[in-house]
Amino acid sequence: MQKKGTTSAEEEHVSREEFTLRPVGRVKSSYATPADAPRQGRLSDQVSEIHIFPEYRDALYTVEKCNQLVVLCWFDRAERTLLRATPPGQTTERGVFSIRSPARPNPPIALELVDLIQVKGTVLTVRGLDAIDNTPPVLDIKPFIDLDRVQQTKKA
Amino acid sequence: MQKKGTTSAEEEHVSREEFTLRPVGRVKSSYATPADAPRQGRLSDQVSEIHIFPEYRDALYTVEKCNQLVVLCWFDRAERTLLRATPPGQTTERGVFSIRSPARPNPPIALELVDLIQVKGTVLTVRGLDAIDNTPPVLDIKPFIDLDRVQQTKKA
Numbered sequence: 004m005q006k007k008g009t010t011s012a013e014e015e016h017v018s019r020e021e022f023t024l025r026p027v028g029r030v031k032s033s034y035a036t037p038a039d040a041p042r043q044g045r046l047s048d049q050v051s052e053i054h055i056f057p058e059y060r061d062a063l064y065t066v067e068k069c070n071q072l073v074v075l076c077w078f079d080r081a082e083r084t085l086l087r088a089t090p091p092g093q094t095t096e097r098g099v100f101s102i103r104s105p106a107r108p109n110p111p112i113a114l115e116l117v118d119l120i121q122v123k124g125t126v127l128t129v130r131g132l133d134a135i136d137n138t139p140p141v142l143d144i145k146p147f148i149d150l151d152r153v154q155q156t157k158k159a
Numbered sequence: 160m161q162k163k164g165t166t167s168a169e170e171e172h173v174s175r176e177e178f179t180l181r182p183v184g185r186v187k188s189s190y191a192t193p194a195d196a197p198r199q200g201r202l203s204d205q206v207s208e209i210h211i212f213p214e215y216r217d218a219l220y221t222v223e224k225c226n227q228l229v230v231l232c233w234f235d236r237a238e239r240t241l242l243r244a245t246p247p248g249q250t251t252e253r254g255v256f257s258i259r260s261p262a263r264p265n266p267p268i269a270l271e272l273v274d275l276i277q278v279k280g281t282v283l284t285v286r287g288l289d290a291i292d293n294t295p296p297v298l299d300i301k302p303f304i305d306l307d308r309v310q311q312t313k314k315a
Contacts, residue, residue, distance in 0.1 A: 019212075020296070022233060023177050025265050055256075056175075059264050061242035064254030072256075075231070075268055077178060086217035098220030100211075100228075100300040108215050109181050112231055112299050114270070140176070143268050144256040 026077065026140030027062070028055035028125075030132060040133045051117075051132040053141055055125040062144075067122040071147035074132060076113045077140045082106035116147060182233065182296030183218070184211035184281075188288060196289045207273075207288040209297055211281040218300075223278040227303035230288060232269045233296045238262035272303060 032051035034040040053074065055063055066072070085106040087096045099107055117129035127144075188207035190196040209230065211219055222228075241262040243252045255263055273285035283300075 019182065020235075021179050021181050022235070023179055025177050026175065027264055059242065059256075062254045062256040062264055064243055064252070064257065066254055066257040069257055073270060075270070079176075079178070086215065087220055096220070098218045098222055100215075100218040101220065101222040101225055101302055103301055103304060107299055108183055108218055112268070114229060114231070114301060143263055145259055145270060146257055148259060
């Protein structure tokens with residue numbers, strides 16, 4: 004917890020507190036290394052599996068009713084110190100909060116929208132995940148909902 | 160499905176490792192308590208601010224080009240032990256991975272889609288955030304991109 008002069012001690016405590024995360028599952032995919040993975044999982048038809056740890060099984064109750072899921076993963080191999088990067092196919096540098104680069108300041112959490120194909124026990128078969136086999140711990144799974152829709156993204 | 164025997168010790172180590180997150184900013188909003196906040200920020204026109212800590216300022220470079228941002232927050236007041244919950248207005252219990260309840264198994268990470276209204280220094284003015292004032296540490300900000308679009312969500 005670094006000290007900054009611009010905030011009160013209480014605010015500093017609330018907002019700078021570190022916390023510990025535990026994965027709720029892991030990914031099984033055919034991508035053995037980062038070079039094998041597509042730049043965006045959504046651009047690929049490849050099917051992967053999300054193996055939820057047994058103790059979270061109950062959190063999957065009725066998940067088969069969802070067509071699309073938002074998967075949050077910890078990209079534990081990603082660069083953590085870059086604050087700017089140049090997206091593939093572009094020539095202009097951007098701040099990482101304005102692009103979807105896997106390089107993020109601490110923490111590198113990836114957000115992936117996937118199609119849910121099948122649920123068997125604690126294994127979800129999904130399409131659209133670009134995660135490397137066995138590597139990224141899954142942090143959370145949420146259904147995609149209509150509130151996530153936007154009408155236009157022209158500036159992004 | 161307690162198939163513990165199917166994973167190697169190494170896999171277990173990789174996927175069960177805990178890790179530490181540091182917030183990159185905090186929210187300033189007019190919601191003082193959870194009771195003040197709307198059930199879904201997207202349903203409200205309320206404007207909030209995201210204050211990014213100075214050391215991450217460079218990650219905001221060109222963020223003003225984005226119309227919508229996806230904000231990941233740590234919901235530090237949310238219930239962490241529930242695996243099932245009944246969504247507001249419904250009568251049927253669901254697993255929390257199939258609903259957008261703030262109660263998540265560890266970690267309770269919230270995903271919020273917001274409209275970006277203004278960027279001034281390290282302060283983003285946004286519409287659609289339902290976070291409580293000063294409480295939830297911001298973990299990451301990403302632009303909403305076309306890949307996040309889905310054609311239908313009928314089952315969800």
